[in-house]
Amino acid sequence: MTGDSSQKLFKVVFILGPPGSGKGTCCHAIQKNHGLIHLSAGDLLREERQREGSEVGALIEAHIRNGTIVPVEITCMFQAMRAAGDSAKGFLVDGFPRNQDNLDGWKRQMSGKVDEKFVLFLTCPTDDCIKRCLNRGEGRSDDNEESFRKRIDTYNSQTLPIVEFYKKQGLVREVNSGRPIEQVLEDVERVFTEAGF
Numbered sequence: 188m189t190g191d192s193s194q195k196l197f198k199v200v201f202i203l204g205p206p207g208s209g210k211g212t213c214c215h216a217i218q219k220n221h222g223l224i225h226l227s228a229g230d231l232l233r234e235e236r237q238r239e240g241s242e243v244g245a246l247i248e249a250h251i252r253n254g255t256i257v258p259v260e261i262t263c264m265f266q267a268m269r270a271a272g273d274s275a276k277g278f279l280v281d282g283f284p285r286n287q288d289n290l291d292g293w294k295r296q297m298s299g300k301v302d303e304k305f306v307l308f309l310t311c312p313t314d315d316c317i318k319r320c321l322n323r324g325e326g327r328s329d330d331n332e333e334s335f336r337k338r339i340d341t342y343n344s345q346t347l348p349i350v351e352f353y354k355k356q357g358l359v360r361e362v363n364s365g366r367p368i369e370q371v372l373e374d375v376e377r378v379f380t381e382a383g384f
């Protein structure tokens with residue numbers, strides 16, 4: 188039989204963890220070493236927010252400041268994956284899916300098209316996370332104490348259940364990112380190597 192069975196599946200690794208846990212930093216290192224494409228859901232939303240004529244820019248900014256999660260239809264993850272196309276060895280999907288709406292939207296659009304390899308789950312004490320966010324130096328409108336508190340509440344109430352969902356499928360690989368970056372990256376590298384990357 189031919190047809191859809193010959194279609195190449197997108198290899199995907201999800202990166203989840205609290206704000207400031209080091210998701211972007213780890214993706215940056217892994218992408219360089221393994222030829223994977225890094226797609227940060229937050230970066231994609233910030234890009235759309237900046238786009239001239241965007242009809243959803245103000246809505247995105249309100250969610251970002253408030254630490255709440257943008258409806259999945261607006262998150263440009265799927266388009267970005269399609270745009271990267273066949274040349275990619277795989278995708279590092281950073282900071283997504285963050286809640287049940289994200290997960291439902293992902294399944295609707297991507298089931299049968301993706302090979303979900305694992306979830307890299309970064310754990311880091313909240314005190315370290317807040318310090319890192321406040322010192323990030325990117326001028327982000329959500330890197331202030333008030334927004335951080337809201338983001339961490341959203342993370343605890345909405346994102347941790349998604350991690351649990353993947354844990355039940357045996358897909359979660361946990362790394363303690365509350366340590367010096369060299370140590371974190373050594374463990375992260377090991378997880379990718381063990382997964383055949």
Ligand SMILES: Nc1ncnc2c1ncn2[C@@H]1O[C@H](COP(=O)(O)OP(=O)(O)O)[C@@H](O)[C@H]1O
Pocket residue numbers: 204205206207208209210211212213319320322323324364365366367368369371
């Ligand atoms: N292990 C680490 N130790 C100290 N600082 C770190 C570590 N990992 C990342 N950082 C710094 O913390 C800030 C947040 O990291 P980032 O990768 O943007 O996290 P996230 O994407 O999870 O919000 C950045 O300024 C980054 O350089």
Ligand SMILES: O=c1ccn([C@@H]2O[C@H](COP(=O)(O)OP(=O)(O)O)[C@@H](O)[C@H]2O)c(=O)[nH]1
Pocket residue numbers: 205206207210211227228229230232250251252254255256257258262281282283284285289329338
């Ligand atoms: O799939 C996503 C990813 C991010 N965000 C929004 O973008 C913000 C920043 O996300 P990012 O991943 O950049 O933050 P980080 O965890 O890296 O600090 C979040 O708090 C949300 O408001 C969202 O709505 N949907």
Ligand SMILES: [Mg+2]
Pocket residue numbers: 210211227229282
């Ligand atoms: Mg990030």
